[in-house]
Amino acid sequence: GQSLEQPSEVTAVEGAIVQINCTYQTSGFYGLSWYQQHDGGAPTFLSYNALDGLEETGRFSSFLSRSDSYGYLLLQELQMKDSASYFCAVRGGGATNKLIFGTGTLLAVQP
Amino acid sequence: DTAVSQTPKYLVTQMGNDKSIKCEQNLGHDTMYWYKQDSKKFLKIMFSYNNKELIINETVPNRFSPKSPDKAHLNLHINSLELGDSAVYFCASSQDRVVNTEAFFGQGTRLTVV
Numbered sequence: 190g191q192s193l194e195q196p197s198e199v200t201a202v203e204g205a206i207v208q209i210n211c212t213y214q215t216s217g218f219y220g221l222s223w224y225q226q227h228d229g230g231a232p233t234f235l236s237y238n239a240l241d242g243l244e245e246t247g248r249f250s251s252f253l254s255r256s257d258s259y260g261y262l263l264l265q266e267l268q269m270k271d272s273a274s275y276f277c278a279v280r281g282g283g284a285t286n287k288l289i290f291g292t293g294t295l296l297a298v299q300p
Numbered sequence: 301d302t303a304v305s306q307t308p309k310y311l312v313t314q315m316g317n318d319k320s321i322k323c324e325q326n327l328g329h330d331t332m333y334w335y336k337q338d339s340k341k342f343l344k345i346m347f348s349y350n351n352k353e354l355i356i357n358e359t360v361p362n363r364f365s366p367k368s369p370d371k372a373h374l375n376l377h378i379n380s381l382e383l384g385d386s387a388v389y390f391c392a393s394s395q396d397r398v399v400n401t402e403a404f405f406g407q408g409t410r411l412t413v414v
Contacts (some may be wrong), residue, residue, distance in 0.1 A: 222402070231390060231405040232343070274341055278403075286355050288333065288394070288403055291342040 191215045193277055193291035200297045201267055209262045209294045211277035219280040221253050221260045224290070225274045232290075235262070235275075264296070272298045303327050306391045306406035313381055314414055321409045323391030331355075332401070334366060335390040337391045339411040343390070349374055350396075381413045 193213040201207040211221065219239035220239040224232040238260060240245050250263040264271055277291040313319055325326040325332060333356075334346040347366045348356035354366065361380045374391060388396040 224403075228342075230402075231393075231407050232313070233405070236401070257379075276343060281409040287345050287348060288344065290335075293341045295341070 190214060191289055193279060193289060195275075195277060195291045195294045197292065198295045200299060202272070202299050203266050206263065206265045207226060207267060207296065209264075209275050209277075211260045211262075211291050211295065213258050213260075213277070213279050213291070215279050216296055218255065220221065222278045223249075223262045224276045225252055225273050226293075232276060233281065238254070267298050269273070269298050269300065272296060301306075301382055302407075303367065304391060304393055304404050304406040306389075306409055308409060310410050312412045315381055315383060317381050318377070318379045319381060319403055319411070320378070321391075321411075323374050323376070324404055325372055325391075325393040325404070327393055327395075327404060327413060328372075329395050329404075330371060330394040331394050331396055332368065332371070333392045333394075334374065334376050335392060335405075337388045337390060337408070339387070347374075374393075378411075381411075382411050386413045 195211050222237045223235040225235050226232040236251040238251050243252045248265045255262040274293045274295050276293045304325045320324045328354050331350045333348045336344050336346055346360050349368045353367045388408045388410050390408050392403045393402045395401045403409045
């Protein structure tokens with residue numbers, strides 16, 4: 190089957206660094222993406238890793254290890270506005286190549 | 301201009317009714333999707349269309365019928381609504397369905413069946 194597992198909740202304080210992990214199992218693989226969703230809002234794209242290594246975009250970085258079927262999203266200098274749900278996503282491969290989302294991680298940033 | 305727009309934003313209806321949700325994207329994308337997000341925030345793909353052609357139809361009850369009159373529009377019609385259909389439905393689009401390109405989501409339609 191195809192699945193992506195994430196921790197359900199993470200809590201951190203303002204200014205801290207937090208890492209959200211994602212392990213995946215798919216029949217094919219075309220890269221790992223991350224999306225942010227604020228409560229009541231729509232998912233919005235954050236980052237994409239096609240190859241192994243770290244990609245940095247401002248305070249957010251994303252890492253991929255294809256050999257371990259594992260990636261993570263790193264959020265630095267946390268701000269209250271970063272409180273949201275974070276989803277990893279992959280293309281599932283196969284004839285349909287559907288975009289599959291992880292179980293989601295609810296990040297709560299405390300003052 | 302909103303990239304992906306869906307209407308209505310809220311929909312409250314009684315069991316057994318039939319309802320439709322409309323979606324339009326002005327990004328020129330080839331691929332459009334419908335996702336269902338339940339109360340546990342799990343985003344589950346329902347359908348995907350590529351250039352008006354249905355390419356993904358997950359194990360969704362056949363009470364749900366998507367329609368794509370052109371590649372910029374993907375509507376969702378639901379017959380005989382049930383309590384379990386209550387969820388947030390998101391329309392999304394992406395440039396293609398091969399590479400893991402960014403998907404753009406509509407604002408969501410919160411469907412409540414009473």
